[in-house]
Amino acid sequence: MDNKLLPLSFSVEANKGVYALLLGSGISYSSGIPTGWGILNELCRRIMKLNGEEEENAIKWYQEKYDKPALYDEVIEMLARTSSERQGLLKEFFEPTEEDIEEKRKLPTEAHHAIAQLVKEGYIRVIVTTNFDRLLEQALDELSVQYQTLYHESDIDGMKPLAHSECTILKIHGDYRDTRFKNVTDELQQYSESLTELLQRIFDEYGIITSGWSAEWDTALRDTIKSVKGRRYSWYWHSFTKELNSKAQDLVSFRDGNIIVDSEGADHFFKQLLENVQSISEIKKANPESLQLKIQKFKKHLNNGYEMGISELITNETKIVLEYFNTINFNESASIEVLNQRIQEIKDRTKTLATLVYILANNVCNVGQERILIETLERLTLNKYNSGTPRLLDLQKIPLQVILYCSGIALTKNENYETLDKIFVKPRVRDHLNNHWDFATYTAPSNGLHDLFSFLYSAHRYYLPVEEFIHSYLKDVLLESQLMFDVVEYDIFYDLFEFLRSIKCRHLGKGYQFYSGRFGYKHDKRHIESLLKEGSLNKEWKVLALFNYDYDDFKKAFTKLVDDFQGSYKYNINGLMDFYEEASTS
Template sequence: MGAGVPAAWQIQERLLTRIAAASGEQPDDVFVWWKNRTGRDAEYDELLHAAAPTPLGRKDLLREFFEPTDGEREAGLKVPSAAHRAIAQMMAEGLVRIVVTLNFDLLIETALRDLGIEPTVVSTAADAAGMEPLHAQRHLIWHLHGDYTNPEMLNTPDELRTYPAHIGLRLDEVFDQYGLLVVGWSARWDSALIAALARCSSRRYPTFWLDRFPLNGDAAKLAKARDATVVIKDAGEWLPMVTEACGAIKHLETDPLTTAGAIATVKRDLSFGRIPVGAHDLLLKEVQRIRELQAFSTNEDIWRSLSYHDRIPAIEDELELWAALIATLAYWGNARTDDWWISSAAHLADVPTFAGSSDANNALKVPAIFALYAGGVAAVAAGRWTTVVRLLTDIPVLNPFSGQRSPAAALYKPDDVYPHTRWPSRALFGLLRPVLSDAAGLGVLVEEAWEQFEYLSYALDLARHTEAKAVPFPYVRVDDDRTDSGREVVPVVSAAVRSRSALLDELNAHVDNNRYANFAAALDAADARIGAAVEDAERRSIPMGRAVRLPGGRRFAPIAGESQ
């Protein structure tokens, strides 16, 4: 399983080299030399028996092939591979309890011990006779043919032709009462094991057969007889993926509604390169669940029965999974998954406007605003700029000012749902930051991505603004750009956004040319407005009649509660 332990043919080659050297010869091709000498192709068992006639001699001979030197250990050779560690992890999690191995090495035991688990190891016929019942085993490693530390290793065809009766009975129990995962077994040499597997007629649990190459011969016959699912993959790649997938499923089975469990499953589906059908279905379920919330009801009688102050928190409390799911798909997904979550957001953005309180009407925008910001910030963090542009310019909703449809990103703003908070965008950031950072896994990327999304959204609103709705200032940090002509306050993220020429070109198509020639000009206007507003706000904060030094360095602009 890719651990640097030599394969049988490599051991053959070394054994043949030794046999030839003992005869005083150094052939270029030891395999041809052996066939010319004996008239037969070299067979592993025959060579091993010739080089070391006794079991103890074979043990000593094989030691060098399985125990790493210091140099080999540092190079990662003859140590547990990704496949060994995946099997050990499955045993640690209770997914696998019994390993029957034909290998002489102790790599699975080493991988288990690295996890702090001491396995039960069975290496001899006597061990097998005295071991506990299989149903009582938790971490059993059964070396069916022995291991290299034990002189009772089974190597030759005679030794592999039959097993003691009590071992045959235990094998019958394994094959009858447990599911089976076969990893890289050729079913060529092990006559007794082939017979044991063939005589098991029950199919209580499924069989999976993993190999790097298509099965043939007895292996193909056995797999067909057991109705096995054959997987042609590398064990070092496939087994770790299976381990992760099983862990995610187990997490969901423990609490299928937890955000962490659902997001773990979605990430694994995406990482496997397959269509994440589960994520699609979960999105639809979330849309339906949110639609059925009393606080989100679009029934006018129910809408009028709830106060604005009760409605907002009640909706917010139900949106963690919704926001985390969208952020995960926006960060890790593709154009197909973008279609799913953007259309889901559009469905929740399509809400009526009732006569009465604008605050109560705006409360119905909360799920869509969460989706816009969770998806937008995550897409920025991933550098998925086409998705960012789509989110800022798509999702048409009815514009109550013009009677036409406008992009939701132009009309659904944090100040709509937090109008009585001095920092509406900061309030939303406080709610979404744990979801984006922890649940969706964006970590430290969240803050800068948030600012870039806010800054882009603000500049685009200026570039296309034709409605009566004011353009709220973004929640961004500013810094001082000092030149010979004086101090200029600019958004910290301005330079990073301007460096993306392809993004600016894509946004040019959405600029009202009666206002600005292109999106770069809109960014110039955004910088100028933000800088002027910051300087004005900071000067107004200085007490009359006192000489106070103006703020400097990177800081959040004290203008988020104002609009222009």
């Protein structure tokens, strides 16, 4: 088995519904159903026999006899005039006899069953096939999977949108029971406009896994693939041998595709893919139980004041996060699909560390525990790899942002602004290329991550793509572990932390490093108004720990934040200054 199957398996599991299949006759080979070319050859042989002649190459004989190419539909019509006769003629090639059933011929193969299971579990939703047979439909029926089958131009006009269908099977050469066939020779130079547009959309919007298709005869399909210039997701080509024919190799090169060699055939390939995907999913499902055990152990150490145990658990989880980056090939292409796969893996490995850090920050009560928080942030600044594809290298910065937010949100919620001030300024940068930077500069979203997530979220056009990612991820982490009561509570303390971070950066003279958080463009700012009102009424306001305990320093920084937003169509916090001044004078 080719070692490229493993990254494909991780990608399929992490990106449900992103991959479509392109299947040829090789997928049904082990069932005993002949290929379209094989059927054409047999029909030409029968015509040759009726003419009382005998040649080794029946298709060549047909072409010489009738002085024209052997086209599938014309050859069938010579042997069967009516639609019902044509169905009867083809039935023997596709439908099993009792003997076939006993010998398990002309029945769905292991590949068909594996594909059907991938569909049922939501990993595959679109299948393009050149096959006439209905083995795939039979396998889906056995699992009670709903699907739509498109095998004629008229079907496309009334089709359900791909995104709204549990599964769509596009049979580009037709279905044997319909008999409105497309020719299987290379005479078919182009498809109808509606079929071409649908195929172009699929090849542009989905990653493609190809199996059992040689690309040798399908001129129109090859041309349609080459008409799509987009490279949103990777293409994988399952091959039985290391050497592809020239036309297939040309398509792989055009699509920058990955060849996966499995000489044991489509049955083995799809069975392995299914098993890998299911195993990865099961491993993920097992994590919550182990996470709960770690949370219980961690809380016990906190309650007992066992600082060494606290440090060991945090250190071990930090190592798990950092060691993951040793597994990445930083020189591979940074497609959206690859980046999403890597980010999902980072999220999975960072989840436990994020949870434990939040608990620690929410309960920190001495200098030793503060030191663990600061030390963890410092360790995460060590970007070990500095050579390769920039967007892949920037992935190393994600855990640091996650842990900074976990610490900050918990400390804000617990009103521990003294420790919050320390995590803003105390950590030292260990990245050997940028160790002269201060922590606020190093953790700026503009330091790589803004470009990365702008690329990933280009369709959403977020103002603050990094902050949107962190907000979504930590919401799931903290609510799932029941460390936040609900989404409303989470949003309140998330916004307050980003608000304080924005002002703190301006206090440090680095407002450009954290321009704004999500609060800047949100209409509801009542929770921030409540914080400001508390400050206007209380001269011992705890927030002042972030500003040298100096009220004037806070007001200067806050004023700078408001001034920075003047004239911005994206952000609006003018009302906050008005509210603050009114509260101060009342």
